[in-house]
Amino acid sequence: MINGNLKATYAADERVLNNSYKQAFVYGTMLALAFFAAFANEYMILIACKMGILLIAVVGVNILTGYTGLVSLGHGAFVALGAYTVTMLDNGLTGIIPNQFMFFVVVPIAIAVTALIGVLVGLPSLRVKGLYLAVATLAANFIVIFLIEQDAFAPWTGGVVGIDTPDANLLGWVLDTNREMFILISVVAFTSLLAAQNLIRTRVGRAFIAIRDRDYSAEILGISLLRYKLTSFALSAAYCGLAGAMFAFFYSRILPEQFELDLSLELVAALIVGGMGRTMGPVFGVMVIVMMPEVIKVFAAYFTGGDAASARYISPLQEIAFGLLLVFFLLKEPLGINHITDRILRAANRWPFARG
Amino acid sequence: MGQLTQFAINGLMSGAIYALIAVGIVSVYKATKVVNFAHGYLIMFGAYFYYTFAVIIPGQEWAPSWLASWEPVWLVEMKEGLPMFSPMGAVLDWVQNVPRIIFGIIGALIANAIVGRIIERTLMRPLMGQSIFAMIMVTVGLISIMSGAASIIWTADADFVPHIAPNAPVRFELFGSTIFLFGADLVNMLIALIIFGGIVLMVRYxxxxxxxxxxxxxxxxxxxxGISVPKVFSRAWVLASTTGAIAGAILATRNGIxxxxxxxxxxxxxxxxxxxxxxYIGVFLAAMAVGVMEAMTQWQLGGDWAEIVPYVAVLAVLLIRPHGLFGSKEVERI
Structure with a gap:
């Protein structure tokens, strides 16, 4: 039960974690992640790394779609831009910048580049919205991947066959195992989640929410649509760029086809399943979207005894399950898993009284 | 000049097929205000159904032999003594295939109409009156469901299907240059244009x-x-899925399945x-324009670049005219 949630000052009311339950949850999660990094087996670490990378990107999409209300089906392109910028800069700057400091140079540049291109892609959002924007971003995604695949840029991007990516090097500590990468990814993902939670409590975040609720009304209230829509695009692209950077450091090789429409759809699907416009939404969504194929793989192996003939059905089944999950949540629980947990928490909060 | 005309005509032919596909999206949008992101996969289903009824079923042992290859006596007599690759030979090859082409198209039409109807009843009807975002995302989810289902049902990765029309090469003079076309492409274009025109007239009259x-x-x-709106919805979806079936059959003959x-x-x-x-008019013009632009890009920059032409074009148009070339502006109230 949340009681004693009394605020005597504005500062206390405006804190990011404004009650003791939230603080306990955040510190508890930190502890749990530390234990996980120390004791989990390799497979669990791998899955958790995938989740972490996707989570950073989904938090970015949440800022744009969940808080500002602009639909994008092209954020896979920003992840690609982040990953490729990091790789290309790392290759280009080897020898110029000592390896120990490379990470701290290339990652901020990659984030800045993706944010800049985010502004560029966001320009149509000033004139079109809803469906038209979805198709415009979809088109941008196709164009970016197409340019990466071009032979003309192949010396830098590797073209269709992909390119080897560097290992992260933090001041001489080379993160060449998955476990070490998990520490980096979980710290980055955790920080970016807290940063997003902080963002929506500020003036900028409130402007985003006003635009989502009714953009013309927001404009009448004096919120500059130009400025805040583009800020939203830049921020969400920057998050995706960061996710792309982690992607490049985590995998040993990146291919353009990894960032096609499928990734963009996965990002939006994770957001819808988790719950749009909520801080914890992306977390729940990413867990479901990453775990679902694994669960299907395990079940398929259990029922068929793992014979090769039925193995070809696994990937279509995963695809169908992904679509069904998306459709199910849209039809039955449009506010996502976050809404379910909200209900449970509210019932627990009021126990033993009314449960509604 | 000769090259230019040739590529322009090629572009018009693919533009007509784009228009045929587009008519499905526009019809569903007009009736239900849903923009179907999964229309391409409806077309893919049409193509696979055509493949099933025109290639797989005639190839079965229990199927009558005239279905797979129709060989009446007069046809065999006419074929004897013809030189290889003659236009007449192409026509006769097509005549042999006629039964399975008709069977394939009818089968694809019926099967795709059923698929369209199922989608409308199970997914779209519960969403009546929901937000645009929810409707877009349901069709996005449909993409995954349909592409997964297709790869479970049909194992073939890539295969060829019989042409709808005789695929004889056609040569003629236009503006003082020789134009070279395939008969099947010409007939495909005619089919697409007739269906497009028919639907526009139907919606009008x-x-x-x-x-x-x-x-x-x-x-x-x-x-x-007194108009039954749900009936209109399902009619629009059936219209989209049947035109999609024909478009799918045509695409399958052009690009393989x-x-x-x-x-x-x-x-x-x-x-x-x-x-x-x-x-409809705006979409028709846009389809033709993109078809021609694609052909020109293919000619000047190579086949790769043609595939992003529609995306670049849509971005350019949306920046200048946010509701498309001929779209009506939405009026919003606060």
Missing amino acids: TKSGVAIRATAEDQSTAYSM SPSLGLFGFSVLAIVLMGGLDS
Whole structure:
């Protein structure tokens, strides 16, 4: 039960974690992640790394779609831009910048580049919205991947066959195992989640929410649509760029086809399943979207005894399950898993009284 | 000049097919206000159904032999003594295939109409009156469901299907240069144009077409005037899926059959937005323009670059005219 949630000052009311339950949850999660990094087996670490990378990107999409209300089906392109910028800069700057400091140079540049291109892609959002924007971003995604695949840029991007990516090097500590990468990814993902939670409590975040609720009304209230829509695009692209950077450091090789429409759809699907416009939404969504194929793989192996003939059905089944999950949540629980947990928490909060 | 005309004509031919695909998206949008992102996958289903009824079933042992290859006596007599690759030979080859082509097209039409109807009943009807975002995302989810289902049902990765029309080469003079075409492409274009024109006329003059337009104008008024709106919805979906079946069959004969057929839907979606979602004329012009631009790009820059032409074009058009070339502007109230 949340009681004693009394605020005597504005500062206390405006804190990011404004009650003791939230603080306990955040510190508890930190502890749990530390234990996980120390004791989990390799497979669990791998899955958790995938989740972490996707989570950073989904938090970015949440800022744009969940808080500002602009639909994008092209954020896979920003992840690609982040990953490729990091790789290309790392290759280009080897020898110029000592390896120990490379990470701290290339990652901020990659984030800045993706944010800049985010502004560029966001320009149509000033004139079109809803469906038209979805198709415009979809088109941008196709164009970016197409340019990466071009032979003309192949010396830098590797073209269709992909390119080897560097290992992260933090001041001489080379993160060449998955476990070490998990520490980096979980710290980055955790920080970016807290940063997003902080963002929506500020003036900028409130402007985003006003635009989502009714953009013309927001404009009448004096919120500059130009400025805040583009800020939203830049921020969400920057998050995706960061996710792309982690992607490049985590995998040993990146291919353009990894960032096609499928990734963009996965990002939006994770957001819808988790719950749009909520801080914890992306977390729940990413867990479901990453775990679902694994669960299907395990079940398929259990029922068929793992014979090769039925193995070809696994990937279509995963695809169908992904679509069904998306459709199910849209039809039955449009506010996502976050809404379910909200209900449970509210019932627990009021126990033993009314449960509604 | 000769090259230019040749490529322009090629472009018009693929533009006609784009228009045929686009008509499905526009019809569904006009009636139900849903933009179908999965239309490309409906087309892919049409192509696979055509493949099933025109190639797989005639190839079965229990199928009658005339279905797989029709060989009446007069046909065999005519074929004897013909030189290889003669136009007459191409026509006779086609005559042999006629039974399975007809069987394939009818089968694809019926099967795709059923698929369209199932989608409308199970996914779209519960969403009546929901937000645009939810409707878009349901069709996005449908993409995954349909592409997964297709790869479970049909194992073939890529295969060829019989041409709808005799594929004899055609040569003629235009503006003082020789144009070289395939007969099948020409017939495909005619089919696409006739169907497109037929649907535009139907929406304009027939009773069910007027019902579609009335529903597009104002759903609740249409309801109160005695139009069954749910019936209009399912009719629009059946219309989209049957035109999609024909478009799928045509695409399958042009490009061979493969799961990547679904991606056509996205470039056509770009074309539809370019033309303006609710304008048949705008969409037709946009489809032709993109077809020609693609052919020109193919000629000047190579085949790769042609595939992003629709996307670049839609971005350019949306920046200048946010509701497409001929689309009607939405009026918003606060």
